Amino acid sequence: MSENLTGPGGNGPEHKAGPVEGPPGAEGSPGDTGPDAATAAQANVATSLLNAVLEGNSAVVTFLAIVTAIIIGGLLIAFSSPTVLHAWSHLFSAPGAAFSTAWAVAASAFSAMLEGAIFNPHTISAAFHGGSIAAIFNPLSETAVNATPLILSGLAVALAFRAGLFNIGATGQFIGGAMIAGWIGFAVHMPMILHVVVAVIGGFIGGSITGGFVGFMKARTGAHEVIVTIMLNYVMEFLILFLLGLAVFRAPGLPNPVSPPVDNNAMLPHLAGATLRINAGFLVALAAALAVGWLLNRTTVGFELRTVGANPNAARAAGMSPERTWITVMLICGGLAGLAGASVILGTDFALTPQIYGTYGIDAITVALLGRAKPGGVVLAALLYGSLNAGGVTMQAQTQIPVDITTVIQALIVLFVAAPPLVREIYHLRGRRNREGGQLLAKGWSS
Amino acid sequence: MTAIPVVRHQRAAIDRQQAIAGIFVMLGLVDIFVFGFLADKGDAVFTFTLTGAAVSVPNLNLAPGPVSEGLGALSIVLGLLYAGLKLTSLSRRLTAATVMLAFVVAFLCWCDAGRTPLPFVSLMQTTMLASIPLVLGALSGCLCERSGVINIAIEGQLLLGAFAGAVIASSFGSIWLGLFSGSIAGGLLGALLAVFAIRYVVDQIILGVVLNVFASGLTGYLYDQALVPYQNRLNSPNTFSSIKIPVLGDIPIIGPILFDSTIFLYITYVMVALVHIGLFKTRWGLRVRAVGEHPTAADTVGIRVLFTRYRNVILGGLVAGIGGASLTIGSVGSFGKDISSGQGYIALAAMIFGRWTPLGATGAALLFGFSVALANVLGTIGAPIPSDFLLMLPYVATIVAVAGFVGKSRAPKADGQPYVKS
Numbered sequence: 010m011s012e013n014l015t016g017p018g019g020n021g022p023e024h025k026a027g028p029v030e031g032p033p034g035a036e037g038s039p040g041d042t043g044p045d046a047a048t049a050a051q052a053n054v055a056t057s058l059l060n061a062v063l064e065g066n067s068a069v070v071t072f073l074a075i076v077t078a079i080i081i082g083g084l085l086i087a088f089s090s091p092t093v094l095h096a097w098s099h100l101f102s103a104p105g106a107a108f109s110t111a112w113a114v115a116a117s118a119f120s121a122m123l124e125g126a127i128f129n130p131h132t133i134s135a136a137f138h139g140g141s142i143a144a145i146f147n148p149l150s151e152t153a154v155n156a157t158p159l160i161l162s163g164l165a166v167a168l169a170f171r172a173g174l175f176n177i178g179a180t181g182q183f184i185g186g187a188m189i190a191g192w193i194g195f196a197v198h199m200p201m202i203l204h205v206v207v208a209v210i211g212g213f214i215g216g217s218i219t220g221g222f223v224g225f226m227k228a229r230t231g232a233h234e235v236i237v238t239i240m241l242n243y244v245m246e247f248l249i250l251f252l253l254g255l256a257v258f259r260a261p262g263l264p265n266p267v268s269p270p271v272d273n274n275a276m277l278p279h280l281a282g283a284t285l286r287i288n289a290g291f292l293v294a295l296a297a298a299l300a301v302g303w304l305l306n307r308t309t310v311g312f313e314l315r316t317v318g319a320n321p322n323a324a325r326a327a328g329m330s331p332e333r334t335w336i337t338v339m340l341i342c343g344g345l346a347g348l349a350g351a352s353v354i355l356g357t358d359f360a361l362t363p364q365i366y367g368t369y370g371i372d373a374i375t376v377a378l379l380g381r382a383k384p385g386g387v388v389l390a391a392l393l394y395g396s397l398n399a400g401g402v403t404m405q406a407q408t409q410i411p412v413d414i415t416t417v418i419q420a421l422i423v424l425f426v427a428a429p430p431l432v433r434e435i436y437h438l439r440g441r442r443n444r445e446g447g448q449l450l451a452k453g454w455s456s
Numbered sequence: 457m458t459a460i461p462v463v464r465h466q467r468a469a470i471d472r473q474q475a476i477a478g479i480f481v482m483l484g485l486v487d488i489f490v491f492g493f494l495a496d497k498g499d500a501v502f503t504f505t506l507t508g509a510a511v512s513v514p515n516l517n518l519a520p521g522p523v524s525e526g527l528g529a530l531s532i533v534l535g536l537l538y539a540g541l542k543l544t545s546l547s548r549r550l551t552a553a554t555v556m557l558a559f560v561v562a563f564l565c566w567c568d569a570g571r572t573p574l575p576f577v578s579l580m581q582t583t584m585l586a587s588i589p590l591v592l593g594a595l596s597g598c599l600c601e602r603s604g605v606i607n608i609a610i611e612g613q614l615l616l617g618a619f620a621g622a623v624i625a626s627s628f629g630s631i632w633l634g635l636f637s638g639s640i641a642g643g644l645l646g647a648l649l650a651v652f653a654i655r656y657v658v659d660q661i662i663l664g665v666v667l668n669v670f671a672s673g674l675t676g677y678l679y680d681q682a683l684v685p686y687q688n689r690l691n692s693p694n695t696f697s698s699i700k701i702p703v704l705g706d707i708p709i710i711g712p713i714l715f716d717s718t719i720f721l722y723i724t725y726v727m728v729a730l731v732h733i734g735l736f737k738t739r740w741g742l743r744v745r746a747v748g749e750h751p752t753a754a755d756t757v758g759i760r761v762l763f764t765r766y767r768n769v770i771l772g773g774l775v776a777g778i779g780g781a782s783l784t785i786g787s788v789g790s791f792g793k794d795i796s797s798g799q800g801y802i803a804l805a806a807m808i809f810g811r812w813t814p815l816g817a818t819g820a821a822l823l824f825g826f827s828v829a830l831a832n833v834l835g836t837i838g839a840p841i842p843s844d845f846l847l848m849l850p851y852v853a854t855i856v857a858v859a860g861f862v863g864k865s866r867a868p869k870a871d872g873q874p875y876v877k878s
Contacts, residue, residue, distance in 0.1 A: 089681050175661055230859040235608075235661060236808060237858065239801050240851040247851075251844035371669055378662060411680030416673025423666050428656035 220343015646773020
């Protein structure tokens, strides 16, 4: 999915002008929708593809949502940069300059983003002149590193969605996991391999406790999980702040609240040499996605989970216990978000800080929505977001455009994905006329 | 519904009464054994006079031991009565309020024993200041949700209001224009919420979260891109100064707390009254609530459901936008990244805590504001409790509240349900 980024950097506006040409790329299909399709069979494929595009099925809508969000992000960059604003003030004396500057600024931003996320041509020529070969793969490694916690926490939100729960609490569960994984990492000393495995499991348990509490509260008292998770996020944020003030967690001799670094044995091993940050956490994340897929589609628990998510009353009538399912689901979801915390502290950060949770918890929601709450979709969405984040850092370093623009783009993507009728209206796609927005879960507080 | 859920509900109600009584007794025990026995030597001193006040009120000296033990005993007795007697709803609330008050007083005595005097008036002033965005945000929630649209985007509305307030006030040199545009900015996000929730039928809880992310990203981006390089021109607004209301402002204790503040506090008073009267005493409010409870019925009698929802969600945004502006031009002046720091979510909790009523939400918001102010003040007097725990308090209280005390509270029936005419 990350390849989609290449389009808007170079030919974004064309997508807007001619939506019909754009979308086939989303299908990733070799078939040609043009009129020169030779045989009838090919024409058939082409027609059905064209129909799929024009009716705007979910893949097409997702692709168009991403394109639209990136175009809006580009416009925002182009019309807020000081150099462009300066050029606009000379609009009447040099009208061309204003537009070309705007274009140049947006283009340089997105190409820097691309260099940071996927591939930087300079590294190749550098490699020929004695530079390192690993540097060529650094952008991809950074994308994977950024995607790892997003896959795990995205799964935590997605799985809860499938059970009809809205888990805004990935932040708190992330902290729970990072705290325990980190503590095992720096306070306990164990031999190689065993140490990292125990620390990762500790991360799962730490998140599990935090998430399970939410499930328990919902099952036993009916407290709405949205409120409980939001509140628990803040409780955990203050808890980690408090713990880092204690001697047990505080690195001695440092002025700021930081824990000691985790042992070498507890670090997730690098996958491709010491210079690239990609580590075993990425494999853990992919394995977790497979496991969640298996759980959802191949097990009794998964069946109950989906049934409860579709209709708790029907599930109860069929002899299932929604309450028990909620607790189980939140234990697993919390554990997944806890793994995300473990992957950060054991894979990239190596020490607990008060801000270790970053924005993973909220990003996880957008990742889960973009991935339509399916494990495979979550992985793809997390890779897209990981590439945006990795590219955003490079973009800020190269062009001084603030990295927050990626947050705006991410929010817009989800906004458009959540509102297929809007995307259809923008691109004049036929689509079904009935209003089918909010298909993931449309419930109120009373659910 | 069949009979089974009803039976479950009754049993839960009995359980809940006993659970609450148990909490009261436990709080009483904490009063006695922690705040009473473990208090440091020396009196707890509360001052009630600000420097320079015309009338001075004598300080209050309390011996923590006897006071806390007495209050604890009272709480235990009330808890036992609560478990045993069948109380009316009013006396139940009074009991709960008394126990909570006793707990707070005992806690304050324990914190302040043998330390520098605790300035009660400035504590309450900080409480009012901290409560303004929470109250206005919670009112925004009431306006939206009473008409049937869930508003989690309060946080984003506060943030945009704070941003627009600071930037417009700074670049045009008029704080009143800043106040106005802060409100408009909140209203714009409200309009976005309304369009996506009503026209495109997007799930409203998800929508609110996404809009918050959007507002945070947008203001963060513009802050780095424009406000940092042009700090003087775009982000150095004046702030509203305090207006002392004649006569009322001179009353000892109450005057400086309630009647000597910026325009935002007075706007908040007016808004609370307007929203309460509007929603519960007028035909307008009856129609809004009808739309929120049963849109089909409302539609049948000729109320325009979608129009009502659009109007209320935008109105809510305008109100929350004022609260956002208070964060910048009402206090610190300049805008900082994520200046609302989760207060929109607290406002949401306050609204639920307050059972979707303006007055209840205001009370809850004041409670949250108080605990924030308390954390500040106790930090300065060196209380024997980490300030992180105090800052945690409102969140823990909310969890306890949604789990227990307000378990019976019910959202408007059609809250979060899109209305599609069939």
